[in-house]
Amino acid sequence: MPSRSTQEWMRMSMRTPGILIFGMVLAPCGWVLDLTATVAPNWRTLHGLPNTPPDEFIQQGIWDICRTTTTSTRPLCSLQDTTYFGNQIIDVAQGLMVASLIVTLIGLAVAIPGVRCWRDQPNWLVAGLGGLLIFLSGVMTIIPIAWYTHVLDSVASVSPLTDVRVGYCIVLGYIGGIFEVLGGFVMFIGICRCCGGKNRGERPVEEVTGRQKRPEPRRVDVPRLDRARSGAGGSGRSSVPYSKYSADDGDDVSFPRAKSPAARSVNTSYTSRPYDVDL
Template identity: 30%
Template sequence: MPGTASASIVTGIVFAPLGLVLVFTAAITPQWREGQARLGRVGTGVGESRGIELLLLRSDGLWESCLQVVHSELRECWPVSGAYQHDSRVRATRGLVLTSLFLCGSGIVLASVGARCWTDTPLRNVAGAGGLLVALAGVLSLAALSIYTHHLPKLAVELVSNMSDFQGLDLHKLPSLALRPAGSLYFGWVGAWVQVLGGLALLFGVGRPQCPGRTRRVQREIVMKAYDVSC
């Protein structure tokens, strides 16, 4: 059915960029894992006995790590370094994510060129190749996220004690952080599945009958030939 083909191709063209944006957002944000440590309490005014408990929030991404004291303006971020940066699992995750972004971008370009339903001659093979690249990008994103999530508790934690905003705080005396998955991972999971669905939608649409414009043109040609024969 031509309508089904068009709907499938349009769905793929919409889903593919959406998945690319979500995976890219996950890649550049430093919330792949996070943990908290207690810093103690500070008073909020005269006569306050309990005060506010300050928490040190640590978060790590693929390219950046951050420390922030909750309920304050103290925040510092720096490029990942040390054992965490050179961990083979982190490096594998980064490589897979970069490859996924490149393949998805290339697939979107091919799909846009090939799925030309506004013309009479869509390039189905080109659109199908684009869908295949987008689906493959989603699979690579899922692989990267699976590797990072599975090994998250084993990845090293580098404490940086020479940061300007945290002078006077001995970070090495803080209790160990219980790190857990954070928001960037969830963006990545959603984006990866959207990429897979978008790629499959493009492949499904390519295998369908030709676009409505071409179908109508062929029908007109058949009617005209029949008219010429009858005359």
Template identity: 30%
Template structure:
């Protein structure tokens, strides 16, 4: 197999970056925060708690609210000012575009690398690497936009859910939200995508694979002989 090492590294890193970015996109932990809520009636029995700790998290498509140290948790599709924020919409669009480009680039890179043969299609692998690198750049822009504007993004507190009616969630104090795990997954995935794409592009410019020397035919050694006329 004469496939350059850089092409092999590229077709390993590119899917890894895709998985990380996809995980970040579908999980609701791009930002999170917590707030303490004074006495509230919880449950059918109306038990009174002196203080509750509420955990709030938001993703690109889903938000969640949970009571700490309990199984009381509700998630809903993002809504209100958070959903309508232009920076959140831009992040979603860039992430979707990145996932599409990265998937297409991986397919082209796998066809171009052709690790099962001795002659990789370098141009095809190069186009795949270009798409993967572009996908990584879009991912970096997306997570950078979200990180930069995170303190200014709106917060929609849903207080009409049955499980949280007794908590009076609409009376929550000001909630300070900070970056969470999904956003870090997005950063790592974006960098891994970029490195994978650049590795594929680097493999295109490497020296061509040396041709295999022709094997001498065994038993075909020519010996001189005399010819009588």
């Protein structure tokens, strides 16, 4: 039974958690890079070929071999080299790269129903399984890329190996495989509800609503003012606040009232002798 503090964590509205967004962005990017590395014939380049112009070189991939120059935009491909394609690394790279592309698509198809944002809460189990497949596809990409790089100068070919350089497919394959490994791993750790749900992008109620829990206001008992009410009906006591009655009712209040000014008397009779100004 989870503790109360764990239960207080919740998803922020209906947005997809950040770890799932991270995985769903890196996985397609890695797949595109792996696809380019698979079909492009540039795993390595052979320069300094004898009896050829200095700007001419050969591009060797896992499916095709092309001859081109630094100034040409239309290489001559489909060159035959049974020695090169007879190496074990070529067969392994062909199988693993194609399998990696297929597994990545399967992983995305499994993960999409689990991370869809129109639900109140994602299906972490389904999304985690999709992330696991994406992680495995990245591993299947890195294995042949790393192996080919390790034996780059020792892969046999009918062309002389005078100046062997790494092709751009190796770089793209490394980047794509790392993208898939990172994206799949981040999605897979969403299965584990650790750190109170923080790894799932869940936040406390206080952070979601933007306000903190305030303690309930303490109730203070205010004493009622009981005072005598004088009137024609006798001297009775009432618990009604004195502000309800007018001050002209003759109520006995606890503070002195201001005395009303005395009326000024006007004397209209003159006892003194009138002056000329009065005339």
